[in-house]
Amino acid sequence: MNKYDALMARCRTRLDELAAQAPLKQVSLQDSMEAQGVSRRDFMKWSATTAAVLSLPMSFAPMVAKAAEVANRIPLIWLHMAECTGCSESLIRADTPTVDTLIFDHISLEYHETLMAASGWQAEENLEHALEAYKGQYLLAVEGAIPTANNGAFLTVGCKGHTGMQIIEECADGAAAIISVGTCAAFGGVQAAKPNPTEAKGVMEVINKPVVNLGGCPPSEKNIVGTLMYFIMFGKLPPLDMFNRPRWAYGARVHDNCERRGRFDAGEFVETFGDQGAKDGYCLYKVGCKGPYTYNNCPTERFNHHTSWPVLAGHGCIGCSEPHFWDTMADFEKPLGRREIHSLDKTADAIGAAVLGVTAVGIGAHAVATVFTKNKEKAEDEA
Structure with missing residues (x-):
């Protein structure tokens, strides 16, 4: 048996299960691409490129395309901790839409402080609703380090004044997978530079769950979207190096x-x-x-x-x-x-x-x- 046969079978089963679920966003990816002038040919070229980037054979290119199309079944919660928002900027700042940015927009983004229209109490309600409604199903992306000194008092977020430590622990508890986006979330970054008075740490040092670290200040949009695509395709984390970074990107x-x-x-x-x-x-x-x-x-x-x-x-x-x-x-x-x-x-x-x-x-x-x-x-x- 080819070593990729089992992986392909897992991928097909996973995507069939997602396709059977009701989409969280009603606009199809095809409609979004047509509205932005992205052709089906460009989309398939992107799928082949993404398969190669993920160190998968070309036979997975159609699976990448299918995964992108059912991405609107995946709820995503994106938290901002001690950071500069540069990692979000790496992904969304484009003068013309790319397939990467369209895929990110196609995923059901339930909470992202920079991109969502809600603020204050309404934003808090959105987060609380997403944590409850999609418990055990949502992807959690974290941008920024977690200050831990004085019980996390150096970072308080939102109208309820919760610390970053409280928020990350609550959100991580019900996450299907956790991605630390950027070096700050992965390893502490500049916030953790000596003498580190706030005792800022990476996410994996604060919670007791597996975490994918996307090192980089910032990481490329391909590393962010590629990691999301891998989870959508296989329902699990990609192979990681000793620092929990995807080998396909950091090998x-x-x-x-x-x-x-x-x-x-x-x-x-x-x-x-x-x-x-x-x-x-x-x-x-x-x-x-x-x-x-x-x-x-x-x-x-x-x-x-x-x-x-x-x-x-x-x-x-x-x-x-x-x-x-x-x-x-x-x-x-x-x-x-x-x-x-x-x-x-x-x-x-x-x-x-x-x-x-x-x-x-x-x-x-x-x-x-x-x-x-x-x-x-x-x-x-x-x-």
Whole structure:
């Protein structure tokens, strides 16, 4: 039996069950796409791309399409804790609608403080109703860290003055799955940077339930929607690494897929921002790029309709998808050199551990050696 046969059978059963349920939103996805000028062809291309992004064979592309169409059976509660709303912005800020944004809109969004029209008591009633009506069925997405000092008093939300700790514990209790959207919700983020007076923590440190961590400041919209799609398709969490991040999104180092990787191997480095090397697209390691130590799909998925990402735009990766990056990755414009390798799991990443172990010890030496070799060759040519 093909290793994907059981997964396909699970997917079919799951989607048939969802299709048999009454939709929570009456507008069909097809109608929404037509209203926004998105063709069926574009939708199917998106389905194939999403299947590939999720590390599924192309035979799952029709299943992705079907899952998107029945997404309006899934209630979603999205909480804002100690954060800047940048993760929501990553998903919804688009000059033209994309299939990703349409899928997010198609899901029955029961509560989202930034997007919903309700406020005050009405907003509280909406949340309470959703928690009761869809108990055990809803997806819970959390954006932002949870301050825990003084029993959570550093974050109070809503007209009833509930603390973030109270809200997350109540909402997590009845959730079918929990997704920490962004590094703040996943690992505490900048709110948890030393000395962390509010004792801000990631969601998984506050509740005792499985959590999917979407590291990134912010994560790409593809990682957010892809995780939602995986749950809709299979009714379970995707395979995770040791930090509870989906392997399909965080299974490779930024360094491995960077468009400047060839420059690194050739020993061509930007020495200072604005120099000729920077203009020629040289590697940004010497000006602080943390790509060799960071796991994310930024180089392949990019941001803003797949337009760009920080390294392509001219600044090094700051390692924002890694735990405690604000402290462990600083200074953001100086190389780390040698460091302990911790952001790895077993299986395929074990190979990367060996490679990265050598890289972490020798990356600075590589930069020096290649520059020395180039200078020697230049001197020989001049002689």
